[in-house]
Each structure stands twice: as C-alpha cells, then as structure tokens.
Amino acid sequence: MGCADSLGAISVNVAKRTFDAVIVGAGGSGLRAALQLSEAGLKTAVLSKVFPTRSHTVAAQGGVAASLGNTTEDHWHWHMYDTVKGSDWLGDQDSIEFMCKKANEVVIELEHYGMPFDRTDAGKIYQRPFGGHSMHYGKSPVMRSCAAADRTGHAMLHALYQRNVRAHTQFFVEWMALDLLRDANGNVLGVTALELETGEVSIFHTRATIFATGGSGRIFYSSTNAFTNTGDGLGMAARAGIPLEDMEFWQFHPTGVAGAGVLITEGVRGEGGILRNASGERFMERYAPNLKDLASRDVVSRSMVTEINEGRGCGHDKDYVLLDITHLSPEIIMKRLPGIREISIRFAGVDPIKAPIPVVPTCHYQMGGIPTNYKGQVVIPKTGNPSTPVHGFYAAGECACASVHGANRLGTNSLLDLLVFGKSAGESVVADFKAGQLEFKPLPEDAAEKSLARLARLEFMKQGNTVHDVRLAMQRTMQKHAGVFRFKDLLKEGVTHILKVAEDAKETFINDKSKIWNTARQEALELDNMIEVAKATMISAEARKESRGAHVRDDAPDTPEHPNGRDDENWLKHSLWFSEDNHLEYKPVHLKPLSEDVEPIALAKRTY
Amino acid sequence: MQTSKRTVQFKIYRYDPDKDAKPYMQDISVELEPTDKKLLDALVRLKAKDDSLSFRRSCREGVCGSDAVNINGNNALACLTDVDSLPQPIVLRPLPGLPVIRDLIVDMTQFFKQYHSIKPYLINDEQPPERERLQTIEEREELNGLYECILCACCSTACPSFWWNPDKFVGPSGLLNAYRFIADTRDQATSERLDDLNDPYRLFRCHTIMNCVAVCPKSLNPTRAINKIKDMMVSRAI
Numbered sequence: 001m002g003c004a005d006s007l008g009a010i011s012v013n014v015a016k017r018t019f020d021a022v023i024v025g026a027g028g029s030g031l032r033a034a035l036q037l038s039e040a041g042l043k044t045a046v047l048s049k050v051f052p053t054r055s056h057t058v059a060a061q062g063g064v065a066a067s068l069g070n071t072t073e074d075h076w077h078w079h080m081y082d083t084v085k086g087s088d089w090l091g092d093q094d095s096i097e098f099m100c101k102k103a104n105e106v107v108i109e110l111e112h113y114g115m116p117f118d119r120t121d122a123g124k125i126y127q128r129p130f131g132g133h134s135m136h137y138g139k140s141p142v143m144r145s146c147a148a149a150d151r152t153g154h155a156m157l158h159a160l161y162q163r164n165v166r167a168h169t170q171f172f173v174e175w176m177a178l179d180l181l182r183d184a185n186g187n188v189l190g191v192t193a194l195e196l197e198t199g200e201v202s203i204f205h206t207r208a209t210i211f212a213t214g215g216s217g218r219i220f221y222s223s224t225n226a227f228t229n230t231g232d233g234l235g236m237a238a239r240a241g242i243p244l245e246d247m248e249f250w251q252f253h254p255t256g257v258a259g260a261g262v263l264i265t266e267g268v269r270g271e272g273g274i275l276r277n278a279s280g281e282r283f284m285e286r287y288a289p290n291l292k293d294l295a296s297r298d299v300v301s302r303s304m305v306t307e308i309n310e311g312r313g314c315g316h317d318k319d320y321v322l323l324d325i326t327h328l329s330p331e332i333i334m335k336r337l338p339g340i341r342e343i344s345i346r347f348a349g350v351d352p353i354k355a356p357i358p359v360v361p362t363c364h365y366q367m368g369g370i371p372t373n374y375k376g377q378v379v380i381p382k383t384g385n386p387s388t389p390v391h392g393f394y395a396a397g398e399c400a401c402a403s404v405h406g407a408n409r410l411g412t413n414s415l416l417d418l419l420v421f422g423k424s425a426g427e428s429v430v431a432d433f434k435a436g437q438l439e440f441k442p443l444p445e446d447a448a449e450k451s452l453a454r455l456a457r458l459e460f461m462k463q464g465n466t467v468h469d470v471r472l473a474m475q476r477t478m479q480k481h482a483g484v485f486r487f488k489d490l491l492k493e494g495v496t497h498i499l500k501v502a503e504d505a506k507e508t509f510i511n512d513k514s515k516i517w518n519t520a521r522q523e524a525l526e527l528d529n530m531i532e533v534a535k536a537t538m539i540s541a542e543a544r545k546e547s548r549g550a551h552v553r554d555d556a557p558d559t560p561e562h563p564n565g566r567d568d569e570n571w572l573k574h575s576l577w578f579s580e581d582n583h584l585e586y587k588p589v590h591l592k593p594l595s596e597d598v599e600p601i602a603l604a605k606r607t608y
Numbered sequence: 609m610q611t612s613k614r615t616v617q618f619k620i621y622r623y624d625p626d627k628d629a630k631p632y633m634q635d636i637s638v639e640l641e642p643t644d645k646k647l648l649d650a651l652v653r654l655k656a657k658d659d660s661l662s663f664r665r666s667c668r669e670g671v672c673g674s675d676a677v678n679i680n681g682n683n684a685l686a687c688l689t690d691v692d693s694l695p696q697p698i699v700l701r702p703l704p705g706l707p708v709i710r711d712l713i714v715d716m717t718q719f720f721k722q723y724h725s726i727k728p729y730l731i732n733d734e735q736p737p738e739r740e741r742l743q744t745i746e747e748r749e750e751l752n753g754l755y756e757c758i759l760c761a762c763c764s765t766a767c768p769s770f771w772w773n774p775d776k777f778v779g780p781s782g783l784l785n786a787y788r789f790i791a792d793t794r795d796q797a798t799s800e801r802l803d804d805l806n807d808p809y810r811l812f813r814c815h816t817i818m819n820c821v822a823v824c825p826k827s828l829n830p831t832r833a834i835n836k837i838k839d840m841m842v843s844r845a846i
Binding site: 050051053054055056058059108111112113114116117118119120121122123124125148151154155158162163165166197226227228258259260262315316346347348349466467468510511512514515516517518519520523 | 624625626627641642643644645646655656658659660662663664665666667668669671672673674688690709710711713716720724727728729730732736738739740741742743744745747748751755756758759789792794795
C-alpha cells in the first residue's frame, strides 16, 4: 500500500505499514519488550538505527541489581530503601517498589535465556557489592550486583537479542524513526521512519507504540555515551506535545577521559591518584581539606568544573584537569590498575606511569525522560489528573521516567530498570490488546507531513549552519551552563544561549543530498532531537531553585533549614517541560508504595 | 600524548550509487586536533569537512562492533586503532568480501544470515527451575573467549574461505558462536548443532588459515573454537 505525497519539488512515496505494535529502539528495554509481544503473537515491528547488539546497553559494565542473596543476606525492602534514598526522595515509591520486587524474576529469566553470568562456588549467579547498595537499611554493604565479568551489558544485550531470534521477532534494522504520530485527540497512531539504506520513508500505523530509545548523553560535550545516544524518543515525544519529566537531573562521573569520555574508575583516586589544575596545584585541598581527592563524586566534579570555569583548566581550550598517578610505583599501577592503564594508553595516549591523564566530569546518564507509570504507560496531565495515560503510547528504559531514579541513580539500577520496565511495558500492551482497548485509530491524510517537511527542508537548504557547528555549540553550552554543578547566573545565561542554538538548529544544511545511506541527513535529524533534550534540561534546571541529588546549585547551599540545599516544602515535585512555549508544570512525587507489603520510606537528610 | 595539530593523508574508497557510476579512491587530508587519537576521531573530523563521507560508528570504545573497516589492508575497528601509528596515506576500504552499499558501509546481510543459521540462542526445552540453572565456575569458564564476540565481522571478512563461499560457509564468527552454545552446559542441543555443521561447506571450509585470529579486535580465537567442534565430531564418530 502506498500514497504519493508531493512537497515542493520532491515527490515522495510513503509506504504505509500496519502492525499491532511498533517498538522504537532495540537496546535492553526494547528487546525485553519485544519478547513479550512476540511471544504473545502480536504482529510487532522493532525499529533500530543500529543492528540490535550495537545498542548502547552493550557498554554497561558493572552489573544488574537484584536481591537474590546468593552470597550475602538481602531483601527487596533494603534495595527499595537504597533506591529511594539514592533518588534523594524524588523517585516514585510505587515504581521503585515494583522494580525492586520484580528484580529477582527478570534476572532469573535472563539466566534462563542463556546469559553467561559469572558463578559462585555453589554454581549460582555471582553478585558483587556496588555503591549505595546496602543491607539492613544502610547498615553495611551488600552483594547485590549480578555480573558477567565487567561486560554485563554486552552479555545481557546479546542474550536478549538471541532470545528474540528464537522468538522470530521482526526487526527493521538501520531504520530511524522520525516523528511520533498523534491524532487530533492526542491518541498515538505510530511513527514515521526512514530506512537508512534507501532513504525511503514509511508510516508504521499501529495500535501501540513503545519507545525504548535510550539516553541522550550526547547533548553534552563530554559524555560516556555512544554517538547514537541522541535522545530520538525524547525529541519525537516533545515535538508531538508530550512533556519531558525531571530533565534537570543528569548523572556525571568525575573522571572521564577528556575528549574521548571513556570512564576512569574512582579506584584510581583510591590508590592515591591526585587531581591537578594547569599550574600543577592539587586543587582539591582547597575544596575538601580532609578527604581531598576522595571526597564524594558531586563535590569532586563541582570542584573540577569551578577550576575549568575560572580559567585554571589544562590544554588548548583550558577545558580539562589532570589525574596524576605518576608518584605511584609502576608495580602498584600494573598490579592494581592494569585496566585503567590500558584505557589511558588507548584513549588518552598517555601511559599513566609516566604522565597524568586528562579528565573531565563526564555526562553519563539521564535520570529524567518521557513520563510513565510503573506499567510503562506514558502519562501526561489532563483534566486535573497529572498522570493520565496517553492512548497507545508506552515507554521504557533510559528514555522513560517511571520515576525510579529520581534525582540520582544508583549503579546497577539502570540495567534493572530496562529489564523490569521493558517487560512491564510489553505486558501492558499485551493486556490492553487482549482487553480490546487498543483499536486502530484512523490515520489522518497528512500523517507524514511533518516528517516530509523536515526532510524537504534539508533537501532544499542551499546554505546555512553546518550540523557539526550547531551540535558543537549545543554541547559546549550544555557542558558550561548545565554541568555537574549549577550556578544561578550560568543557568540564566544558559537558557538564552540554548534558545539561540535552537534557532540555529532550524537553519542547518547538509551538502550531501544522496538518498543512499545519508549519514549527514541522519545527523541533522538527530540534532533536532538533541536540541529538544537540551532545552528541556536547561530550562528545567534554571527553574528548580533547590539542590537535590545530581542538581546542585550555588544559590541553594547546605543550611540547617535546608540540609544539602534540599527544599522539600517547595520542590518535592517532578518537573514537566513542554516544548511548546518552553513552559513548565509540576506534579507530585508518589511517596506511597504500590502495596501494603512495605512502609513508605520517610523523608530524611541524605548522608552516607 | 600527541600534543600538536598535524595533517594526515588518506586514500578512501568512495562510492555513492546515487551519483557515482563506479567506485573510486579519494585522496583527502585532514588536520587533526591534539585530542584526536583514534582513526575514528579522524573519520569524524573528515566528516565535518565533507559530510558525504559515510561510515558506521556507535560506542567508540570497541564493544559495539559498528566501525570495522579495512585499514591499510587489515580489518580492524576504527575506534581502537591509533591514527598516528598508521603509515600514510592511510588507505581505507570497506570490509572485503561483502557488497558495498556506500563508501565504507557494507551490506552485512550474508554475515548475519550465517550467524542466525547456527541458532544463536540457548536451547533447553526442560521446564526451567524457579531459580537460576546451576553452573560451576569451571563450566562457566568454558564460555570465556567465546561469548565476548561483538559481531563486527572483522574475522569472517578476512577469511578467504568466507570470501569464496559466504552463502555456504558459516565463517569464523558464526562458528565461534556455535561453539559458544555447544560449550554451554545449560544447552541441550549439542547433537543437533553438530549434525547441522557436519557439512563439507558449513564447517569444513575452514582451512586453518587463521586470518580470523590475527584480526579479532577482542583477541578471540575462532580457529580454536572450530577445531574443538571438529574434535567433537571425530570423537562422536568413534
């Protein structure tokens, strides 16, 4: 089936494809959702910009949290407590209960799918300790992270893909979704998508649409994220009128390799590593006289950004500091830090035995996203209910905000999030389908118009701003104005700057006009998505006048009245940013768990 | 650490079927920033200069397997290759033996078809236990050197046997993955898997040339896996 749309001088054939469901993204959450749908016999299309095993889940290392208790005693109540506390109480306790309770089930399923977990002496899944995870409500560390060496994400993504091969899931590999389709009543009807190889556009008309598009860490100059993490789901949702939740909360790691962004573990400083500025000064002595370089992550990252902003950074652009372990003996480095030495040689071009490693606080994970409930349904404010489900629309994984991570995510909870909510979104679609609630809504005549207009603009622009320049301006603006530590004045300026960059992004042009595998066009379309995320982040961050979790402001310091600068009276609420007019709304945090199985975790000052 | 800007010369295979009658080698140079270390950094820099240059890339740290290309005659990942270590002009071609879609982008259909042909998933039809299936540490260690494959296709497209018979010979990557499941104590389909590979082409086109071992960016050894499959066939026959 096909219809001819003509736009200006180009005539585009838009094929219409009909499926029960489309899943956009084939990383961990998309593949987990796909299994539910394929096994239930729904006609499902999974779209992915890259071959599924190239999705960024593949880069996760440390493990996936589950209170299996294989080595130490554990309980999901304790996991829930740790997660709420880690979220600085911004996480929704119903979603957090759901995730922690479901953890064992989804991890065991993975093992049954064939995931090569490491093993204990008893032959069970190996578990290791991780930051922020404890037993008996913060008393002592617990071994909760289920791991396959330091390649857990790779092992997980491949196991999920393999299980989908077995389930005959239908993939559209190297297809990029362009826009979310909604009718006049706001119902979601599917997506438009571009086949990279041919340049052809299709409409995927569906009963249900699941977004599993991952993060968008590439809006920052320095990121641990893959090139493909461009927030496509967030951009598509925002352009279609769906708000983005809690986008001011980004997790940074103090020591990513400058330029490359590859992570250097905190253990380097544990072994005696020292951070130095351009004049060689051990600057942490000024910021944290007692713990110095081993102060907590947010303190260290904030200090590094201050050094860079005040002109004491290193290098041509004065935009990084140095992590120095040259005073340690080569034997200690070879014995304790061999992997870091290898990364440093490979990605910084320096042998840390001989020279310091250039590092910057590096954007790592987006806590916010498309607002969902614990069932994976996308929810928006409507007629007095702040969480009304959008007909036909679901989301899971890093692109969604359930919200389980609140203002700060614990390590190993990201892989758990994508398993639990990927499965839950899939289950919701199957349940809604079987209940007869997912009828096909008619597709408007001009459904593909918006996408074709975006493509036509790129086709006909003869001059303008290069994608490379606008993207770089965005990344530098985000890095400087919405980094790990936020300054009132920088945020204000940042809003002005990013809105200017957003205007520039409307005038991008590409030289390459080829239909065949046009990566220039792809990058321009990705930039449209990243810009939405960047605006959401800057505007939400400027507006939140407190410090909480990863959002730390200079004008909201630690006081007796507001411990850690947190202001529960005014700011214990989720932000919702709308692309139209850049306006913000707020909705309450769910402080009540889902069931009677567990008491609410009462508000308290967050200390470790 | 490279601390200065420098200009690097390239010879790059270019082909856009939308406008080129046939492929050609493009001479192009680019000035690299001090922070540009890897061949992939140079490709990204080149793309800022000429946005029509097409190549795949994603994680840029050697774990997603997107950016395998033929670099000065050897298959490797652009993101793990030091640009300053390469003799110039750096000659870049698409992976050999697969159809070219555009520039450095090859059609990997045949490669994945072979991967899918070995049933790359755990087969165990017993009702799973409530908890995990148990596996000893030693049994799990059998999977090391196998499960880490990133499906980049460096090995299969360096293999003359795969070049001649990409439709019939499973190739080193597919066979490594086949052995990954044969070696897994949780998998019950060893016998069917061996039957499937007991074929003059699917397995036995491997002539132990070992190009696969030489190029694997994850230091895996497909030849060893292939020999283990052959050994199992022999011991099963006697």
